Amino acid sequence: MxxxxxxxxxxxxxxxxxxxxxxxxxxxxxxxxxxxxxxxxxxxxxxxxxxxxxxxxxxxxxxxxxxxxxxxxxxxxxxxxxxxxxxxxxxxxxxxxxxxxxxxxxxxRNELIEDELFNIPIIKTYLEPGYKEGDENAYLYGKIKNANVAYIYFDYVGDNFFKMNDFLSEYPDVNGYIIDMRHNQGGDFTYCFSEIGRLTDQSRYVFKSKTKNGKGADDYTDWYEWNISPEGDYVDKPIIVLTDRYTISAGERAVMAFKTLPQVTLMGDTTNGAHGTMIGRELANGWFYSLVPQKVELYDGKTYEGIGLAPDSYSKNTLSEINSGIDMTLQRAIDSLN
The missing domain is CATH 3.30.750.44 (Transcription Regulator spoIIAA)
Known part of the structure; x- marks a missing residue:
């Protein structure tokens, strides 16, 4: 990480x-x-x-x-x-x-527990030559070798999501898509919400949030609802979204949006469970710290703060698999779509 x-x-x-x-x-x-x-x-x-x-x-x-x-x-x-x-x-x-x-x-995250179970160089071995990647692995996408499946990875949520349309347009005839959100570091979820319009045929309510606006325990803004809306040529193909315990923040909010889509299956491990807005503060001695002044509720009316979003299909790599150059979670997703 x-x-x-x-x-x-x-x-x-x-x-x-x-x-x-x-x-x-x-x-x-x-x-x-x-x-x-x-x-x-x-x-x-x-x-x-x-x-x-x-x-x-x-x-x-x-x-x-x-x-x-x-x-x-x-x-x-x-x-x-x-x-x-x-x-x-x-x-x-x-x-x-x-x-x-x-x-x-x-x-x-502090102790980097099982951080080594996700490995970009191994993922690249699953892709056909000519795959595309951003600086410092901001994104990575291509077609899976020997399978009619396309794959895209997002390291964070930001302008790298502008590649989503290119990705979908480049592989229109595959059986399905893998969107890898494992180890996603977060960022600005609105980039995701604006760029996945081709994956929905209707407006879909994703979550609502409210933010502290005073010192009292009940001092919050009104709830604000966040939605995704259709835009562009609709893509109606099976999608598997991969997650792990390092999927956090705006990465989790992106997963919330994917979770509203009927053609999506979540696979992997439960997300981190930290998806409220983060702000920074300074102490008098020059130290800095961050905290969360926001509550978030998913479209089902439940909060997953401190819990995380559970996958539909659980899968976690083992160290022996990684040491052998195998990403078994990715392989299971490929097998499910191929």
Missing amino acids: KRTANFLTLVLLFLSAVSCNQLFEEPPANNPEAIFENLWATFSEEYAPFEERNIDWQAQYTKFRPMVTATSTDDELFSVISQMLATLDDGHVTLTAPGRDLFISNKI
């Missing part, structure tokens, strides 16, 4: 989230106890999915606050805050400081 959420990224996140009023607020004190208090209070006021993640934030304060004193070192403070944030197990919650490894609240 490319850990692109580095220090500079969170600096930019912070700057994009600061309002004019916040620029003129008196900054919090720069000492260990004040820094802990500020972070805990900000989460209390701005973090949305406590209930979805079954977390009593006051209980976390009671547990971790005594661990921080006026003489706590930076190492000790970073450790205590990281331990507290780890209770959220949220792939969108991070803590970063100069000269330190990025801490991610989600255990899978």
